[in-house]
Amino acid sequence: MTATPDLYVRDLHGSLQDPVLGSIGFLNEVMGRYPDAISFAPGAPHPEFVRDLDTRVLADRFVAHLVADRGLDPARAERVLYEYGPAQGLINGLVAQALSGDQGIHADPREIIITVGAQEALLLTLRALFRHPGDGDVLAVVDPCYVGITGAARLLDIPVVPIREGAAGLDIDDLAARCGEARREGRRVRACYVAPDFANPGGARMPLGPRHRLLDLAAREDLLLIEDNAYGFTAPEDDTLPGLKALDTRRRVIHVGTFAKVGFPGARVGYAVADQRVGHPDGERLLAEELADLKTMVTVNTAPLAQAVVGGLLLDHGRSLTALARRKAERYRRNLDCLLDALDRHLADGLPPGIAWHRPAGGFFVRVDLPVPADINLLEVSAAEYGVLWTPMSQFSLTGRGDRQLRLSCSYLDPDRIETGVRRLATFLRKEAVA
């Protein structure tokens, strides 16, 4: 462009040199260069669910609810869509009803904040909990981990401690060991991010016993758990487990959720349940109220129009997230079955040794172990010569863990594309994944 740059990246915030921030852009860039490749990379929702959405009808539904259930006069209710609204949100009552009926999370609407997707909820929660850089407080995350939490921590200069991953996801013994280690070094594990149900990218589900053990550890070590529930809805309806927040009798859990997967991504509506009591010199407030104060300086409020559309979706489905998610959950379980079945058939034999894949019971993601590094170079070969894209697991790691793994996502593909994609993947692996 110019002879001399106006600025140098080394003179900007350090996060801009951290690969975690560029990871999403990088995958989009690769996908853009290979438009004919079948992509198992994005965890985006399936497009069929947005075909019959009518945002005007949904927003009208919410306006009618404001009139009928909350006593607003019709002109005032209509204006709610267009004016500034409260930082804490407009649909907190509907979300509270849904969480109570569906997930056994019994929260007062004042204990909830509505955010611009789960991402803003994660950022606000981290901002509230971490006092200032260099004070010794650290965030624990399972490694590999969803980039949204490590990226948000990076933006706020919050140090992150990676925790080992076991078959059940987060390794609780390792978390306990890291807490002790931090204490001995004069630091403190202030919070731990955990997605107990089919985490992105790991895919594991934490059984009930470890959930209780994790809550006990949090109480013992005086740390807070940030629970991300994005994929819990994909569990079979006869095989669900209570979330950490539903089991949380000691207010140790901040529960973060999103409508991106059960509603639609373009709404950018998420929420946090933050019922912790915060002591002030002159009384008490709720942590959700503190998060709302922080939000006034990030996005002011969540677009009322988007909240109204999501509110309309909840009203149309009996104020139930489960009902809203049912058809989607079925589709994603079917896609996951297709993917696992295709892997079984196409990768059954003739493969180099050292290739294996995991069998999650839900979620969007399947991991495949390779005998060779699953890096950017291999991805380019896969895209250019075999027409199939995936995500290197190392993109999610702070420590290089998973450098011989790739992540397959099946959420937005149709079964015939999954079949063709796995066939291409099998050819690719047979030729290229040779140690």
Place this chain on the structure above:
Amino acid sequence: MTATPDLYVRDLHGSLQDPVLGSIGFLNEVMGRYPDAISFAPGAPHPEFVRDLDTRVLADRFVAHLVADRGLDPARAERVLYEYGPAQGLINGLVAQALSGDQGIHADPREIIITVGAQEALLLTLRALFRHPGDGDVLAVVDPCYVGITGAARLLDIPVVPIREGAAGLDIDDLAARCGEARREGRRVRACYVAPDFANPGGARMPLGPRHRLLDLAAREDLLLIEDNAYGFTAPEDDTLPGLKALDTRRRVIHVGTFAKVGFPGARVGYAVADQRVGHPDGERLLAEELADLKTMVTVNTAPLAQAVVGGLLLDHGRSLTALARRKAERYRRNLDCLLDALDRHLADGLPPGIAWHRPAGGFFVRVDLPVPADINLLEVSAAEYGVLWTPMSQFSLTGRGDRQLRLSCSYLDPDRIETGVRRLATFLRKEAVA
């Protein structure tokens, strides 16, 4: 609530003990307690402008544009509303056309980022420009100042240096002095926030000469100017001044704007023009692209539905912000005239000495000087006994400046309410504003 809090505010991020974060909530709380008072407090847009908005029609307009002008097939274009979109935005091209035609800001769409209101643009800009707390970089702001910038700086632990306010807004000599002072102390004024047109809360407009002097100072001191243009549209059409960005030949200005006032607040759509070239070891990027990377960890992207509605508004008004804002600008100028006229009539005589008011040529805000502290106690008296609300100017100050001033906002009131409100204000001042 409980006997023992779960957390203590002293153990949370320091911003939560800073009055700047609570200021918006505080005013809403006072307004809530006095629903019958006439409030000159909020700078919210007038409700008449949302009465005839049809978001479905506007979004359809944008979808048709994607098909006609950008060659998307209709099903794909419709899906843009509901799916994840690029972090940098969907309507950058329309915003670039509007800025070029209306304001003489000639930016490539890639030099623009669409954000969740101007607030997110301010936060992202600060995050990019400030490396880490304690490195000696400071942000300069005029004092008193819009709380959105000082609050965002507080969230990121960025130190703020107050700059004196003169009749033309920011006192450029004082800024130059503070730059020199910082340099001598081993610190650096990295950026300066400035709203040259009818700033909130000051109301001043910076003349053309000082605009050029400020740009020269920025080049000389190697600092960046963050220009907030929220109120520029209220200038009379035959009496506009070029913004700093339109005059910026050296890429010293990051220009931040919002559709909250010219479109509608509930959309939560704003933007930044950040055309600075950023040198990387392996090439160059645009600052707007860096801001987009940061945005992936704050809100991921701006709700496509909201962007589509704003895009529809621009298309409906010949891709012109000026055309979109015309009717609103007329209404606000009329309101300001009403307010100044009512002050002239009702405060003409019989007032205690030391009361005076300023006469801005645009914007939403009029300042009134009092001979006594304009504090929270006086506001309570005004609300409870005289039925009129205003904002203490000290809410906007880092240094207690303006402790004997109040801010009147006239944007969302009708002329008859302005008249009644000023009559009440006059009675209040006669009885209570006595030194």
